[in-house]
Amino acid sequence: MDHDEVEVPSFFVCPISLEIMKDPVTVSTGITYDRESIEKWLFSKKNMTCPVTKQLLSDYTDLTTPNHTLRRLIQAWCTLNASQGIERIPTPKPPINKTQITKLIKEASHSSLTVQLKCLKRLRSMASGSETNKRCIEDAGAVEFIASIVINNSCNIDFVNNSGSLSETNTVDEALSILHNLHVSEAGLKKLLAFRNGEFIESLTKVMQKGFFESRAYAVFLLKSMSEVAEPVQLLHQKIELFVELVQVLKDQISQKVSKAALQTLIALCPWGRNRIKGVEAGTVPVLIELLLENCKDRKPNEMMLVLLENLCQCAEGRAELLRHAAGLAVVSKKILRVSTLANDRAVRILLSVSRFSATPNVVQEMLKLGVVAKLCLVLQVDCGSKTKEKAREILKMHARAWRNSPCIPSNLLSSYPNYE
Numbered sequence: 001m002d003h004d005e006v007e008v009p010s011f012f013v014c015p016i017s018l019e020i021m022k023d024p025v026t027v028s029t030g031i032t033y034d035r036e037s038i039e040k041w042l043f044s045k046k047n048m049t050c051p052v053t054k055q056l057l058s059d060y061t062d063l064t065t066p067n068h069t070l071r072r073l074i075q076a077w078c079t080l081n082a083s084q085g086i087e088r089i090p091t092p093k094p095p096i097n098k099t100q101i102t103k104l105i106k107e108a109s110h111s112s113l114t115v116q117l118k119c120l121k122r123l124r125s126m127a128s129g130s131e132t133n134k135r136c137i138e139d140a141g142a143v144e145f146i147a148s149i150v151i152n153n154s155c156n157i158d159f160v161n162n163s164g165s166l167s168e169t170n171t172v173d174e175a176l177s178i179l180h181n182l183h184v185s186e187a188g189l190k191k192l193l194a195f196r197n198g199e200f201i202e203s204l205t206k207v208m209q210k211g212f213f214e215s216r217a218y219a220v221f222l223l224k225s226m227s228e229v230a231e232p233v234q235l236l237h238q239k240i241e242l243f244v245e246l247v248q249v250l251k252d253q254i255s256q257k258v259s260k261a262a263l264q265t266l267i268a269l270c271p272w273g274r275n276r277i278k279g280v281e282a283g284t285v286p287v288l289i290e291l292l293l294e295n296c297k298d299r300k301p302n303e304m305m306l307v308l309l310e311n312l313c314q315c316a317e318g319r320a321e322l323l324r325h326a327a328g329l330a331v332v333s334k335k336i337l338r339v340s341t342l343a344n345d346r347a348v349r350i351l352l353s354v355s356r357f358s359a360t361p362n363v364v365q366e367m368l369k370l371g372v373v374a375k376l377c378l379v380l381q382v383d384c385g386s387k388t389k390e391k392a393r394e395i396l397k398m399h400a401r402a403w404r405n406s407p408c409i410p411s412n413l414l415s416s417y418p419n420y421e
Contacts, residue, residue: 006081006084006086008020009077011032011070012070012073012074012077014033014034014037015031015033015051015052016033016034016037016038016040016041016051017034017036017037019034019037020074020089021033021034021070021071021074022034022035022036022089022090022092023035023036023066023071023092024066024067024070024071024074025038025065025066025067026065026066026067027050027057027065028050028057029050029052029053029055029057031050031051031052031053032067032070033051035092035130035132036130038051039130039131039132040131042057042131043131043134043135043183066092066094071089071091071092074089075088075089075091093129095129095130095132095133095136096126096129096133096136096137097136098136098139098140101123101126101136101137101140101141101142102140102141104119104122104123105119105140105141105142105145107119108145109145113153113171116149116171117170117171117174120146120149120171120174120175120178121174123137123142123146123178124174124177124178124181127178127181127182128181134182134183135185137182138182138184138185138188143179143182143184143188143191143192144191144195146175146178146179147175147179147192147195147196147200148195148196149171149172149175150172150175150176150179150200150203150204150207151195151196151199151200151202151203153171153172153175154172154203154204154206154207155206172207172211172215173211173212173214173215176207176215176218176219176222177214177218179218179222180218180221180222184225186229189225189226189228189229190229190230192222192226193226193229193230193234194234201223201226201238201242202239204219204222204223205219205239205241205242205245207219208220208245208246208248208249209241209245209248213254216249216254216258217254217255217257217258220246220249220258220261220262220265221258221261223242223246223261223265224261224262224264224265224268227264227265227268227269228264228268230268232272235268235269235272235273235275236272236273236275237273238269238275238278240278240281240282242269243266243269243275243278243279243281243282243284244282244283246262246265246266246282247262247266247279247282247283247284247287249262250262250263250284250287250288250291251287256298256301259301260300260301260304263301263304263305263308264304266279266284266308267304267307267308267311270308270311270312271311276311276312276314276315276317276318277315277317279308279312279318280312280315280317280318280321281317284308284312285309285312285318285321285322285325285328286321286325288305288308288309288312289309289322289325289327289328289331291305292305292306292309292331292332292335293327293331299339299340299343302335302339302340302343303339303340303342303343303346306332306335306339306342306343306346306347306350307342307346309322309332309346309350310346310347310349310350310353313349313350313353313354314353316357316358319353319354319357319358320358322350322354323354323358323363329351329354329363329366329367329370329372330370330371330372332347332350332351332372333347333351333370333371333372333375335347336348336375336379337375337378337379337382337384341384341385341388344379344384344385344388345385345387345388345391348376348379348388348391348392348395349391351367351372351376351395352391352394352395354367355367355395355398355399356398359398359399361402364399364402364403365402367399368402368403368406368408368409369408371408373396373403373406373408373409374408374409374410374413376392376395376396377396377409377413377414377416377417378413378416379392380392380393380396380416380418381413381416393418396417396418397418400417400418403417404417
């Protein structure tokens, strides 16, 4: 709509976007906004106040009063100025209501897969309409309904099932797509975590094991979102199969976003209970080492991999896997001073764990030959954070008798070697 040459009445303009309103709605504070703009303000930016008055808005139901009078005035003004290139705004579709969703879910709950698939497609179409529609769908109980479909059909999914059709697979694919695109609220994610005593997480594990790449990606995104809002007790007792499939996702490198979400999920899981050991048993350590060897440029993936590896190296099993890999110590040392301050800190932490708890004479000599000791001396000479320097100094003092006078350390670095008693 080109209105550069036409004077637009100020009350036609949305206070947020400063554009002519296409679907004016009045919130509970009495201020009128364009629906798309106020939804973006509330849902995407997670603000819960009226942008003009700063008063609290309880939820999306505050947006359910279309300003029909103003919309008709705007449409009439557009028509009057058509000769100036102003296009008439179309009459917007009314937002859905909770009763519609409840009825749709009820009809599909005990129906065939075909009916359920049609219901899911209808829900997807509704959700694409607006953020208000998404919140309405969630509030009507659709998230639990969709989760039950995933649970009931995840055992049967495969590229082609026994009958030669793709009915279960298509239904699960559609369900996961909707859950991902709904951007389920924190309260909704917590319900999913507890839904049917954790069966939903088990079903996502099966999807990652058998599903298509797209469904596996949606499963990982949902797991990442749930892990961010989960209580520690909900993360304590996850099965090793979940770790195995997350690690497999990392190996498959479906996409950078999926790999990032898998790493974030593992980082959230591993600190609790015996999850570190499960992560190690799932083969996480060698996979991380191989990925660190391949990934030389991207800061964030390197940081996340080192954060996860440092966490796993807090247990003896994790350190043993690091030392068992021929490139384990070398790649950790290599990342120091090449990625970021955070990466420096995590890499030095890993070396500190090894030095404290796993430093056999062979390991001590290997650290020397691989240049790990020289890199730690270099850390003391550059600006990389006081805490990182303290850890590096502690490592060097710890094994000073084996390292202090070694010809493996360049003379220009040897001068920075800390004194020891």
